[in-house]
Amino acid sequence: MTTRRLRAQETRQAEPGRAARRWRLGALLATVAILAIGAGVGLAGTWVAVERGAGFGAVRVGPWTAFPRNGSLEADPYSRAIVAKSGGLPLGLGEGLSFTASRDSEGRPLIGSCTYRVVGRVPQTRFWTLTLETPGGALVPNPARRYGFTSAEIVRDGRGVFTVTVAPDVQPGNWLPVREGRFELVMRLYDTPLSGTSTVIDPGRMPQILQDRCR
Amino acid sequence: MNPLARIAFVATAGLMLAGIVHLGSVLAIPRLTKPNADDRLAPLVPLHTMTLMPRAEPGSAGLPFADPAAAIAVCRFDLSARPVRVEATPGGAFMSFAFYTPTGGVFYALTDRSATRGKLEVVLVTQAQLEELQANDPEDEPVSELRLVAPGRTGFVTVRTLAMEPGLLEDAEARLRTARCGDAGG
Known part of the structure; x- marks a missing residue:
């Protein structure tokens, strides 16, 4: 009789102990899961944002994108992180504005096995340059040592429209050589009244990038 | 639950x-991010010395995303001891100054349009140094120099000028060689 009662007491004491232990294990697992989700998803989000170059304050004109605020301390944290990672030095707002295109006017990625025509006008600016770069910001070696054009070198027609041909093989006129792989076109406007103030630019004011044919 | x-x-x-x-x-x-922009420049550019950067060419040791039509000189500054004066002579061509924090953020930029008597000149100061300079300014004559308060003690300045044809790059580099950066003196 006495022994049985004692046993019953023991079981009653052990029950809450086991429940508490199970509860603690559950809480530990939940904490580990929360930390793992937090660190994993949070850092993955940062990596994607920085790698994709998705900063705020972008000014898009046709295929061209500029980040005017990168040239000032008003740049948003994403843009600042992207600039810090790239190692490049953005143009100051008072110096000029640089537009980058990694796709043609129809949204297809720019690739070195295709021929493109860059046709049109340039917004009001004192000088401009058009440069062909790899996505990492390096110039593409070529025997002609032609890496870009400046506003002084370009031949325009009577209406002020110019054409630059980006192609892997020799072209008549303004030829910008390219090699296999993806590339980007960078249009830098130096001493332009566009800097900072205006964020809306008529697409007709920037050149189009038209794909001709591919190998 | x-x-x-x-x-x-x-x-x-x-x-x-x-x-x-x-x-x-x-x-x-x-x-x-290490190295940051200033760390990357440090091996190429001594402190308070206007240094011409290598030309932008394939495989060059210069900066990425650089314009091959631009010549660029850099001066790293540290305002801990005293203000720093940056000056250059554009000589009628495009020339610009951009002032960067060590991580590559631009805090000020200007072009040769802001030149006075053919010279671009900026005195970089901290807030404390600006107040000290202002206390010592003569009262009867206006201050003619452009004083710029930096957000931090360190950073760097770039001087850019353009070569509108590849053959003019040497002239552009010669213009940058006249640029100075250093002790602002009195």
Whole structure:
């Protein structure tokens, strides 16, 4: 009789102990899961944002994108992180504005096995340059040592429209050589009244990038 | 708690933490990225010395995303001891100054349009140095120099000028060789 009662007491004491232990294990697992989700998803989000170059304050004109605020301390944290990672030095707002295109006017990625025509006008600016770069910001070696054009070198027609041909093989006129792989076109406007103030630019004011044919 | 509620709780808390981690890491990248812009320049550019950067060519040791039509000189500054004066002579061509924090943020830029008597000149100061300079300014004559308060003690200045044809790059570099950077003196 006495022994049985004692046993019953023991079981009653052990029950809450086991429940508490199970509860603690559950809480530990939940904490580990929360930390793992937090660190994993949070850092993955940062990596994607920085790698994709998705900063705020972008000014898009046709295929061209500029980040005017990168040239000032008003740049948003994403843009600042992207600039810090790239190692490049953005143009100051008072110096000029640089537009980058990694796709043609129809949204297809720019690739070195295709021929493109860059046709049109340039917004009001004192000088401009058009440069062909790899996505990492390096110039593409070529025997002609032609890496870009400046506003002084370009031949325009009577209406002020110019054409630059980006192609892997020799072209008549303004030829910008390219090699296999993806590339980007960078249009830098130096001493332009566009800097900072205006964020809306008529697409007709920037050149189009038209794909001709591919190998 | 039933298992479904527990999963929902863990997912919600995890995603909230993910948001905090994401924002925190984005904000921290400029400070944590090593080498930062200033560290990258340090081996090429001694402190308070206007240094011509290597030409932008394939495989060059210069800066990435550089314009091959631009010549660029850099001066790294440290205002701990005294103000720093940056000056250059554009000689009628395009020339610009851009002032950067060590992580590559631009805090001021100007072009040769702001030149006075054919010279571009800026005196970089800290807030304390500006107040000291102002206390010593003569009262009867206006201050003619442009004083720029830097957001931090260190950073760097770039001087850019353009070569509108590849053959003019040497002239552009010669213009940059006249640029000076150093002790602002009296």
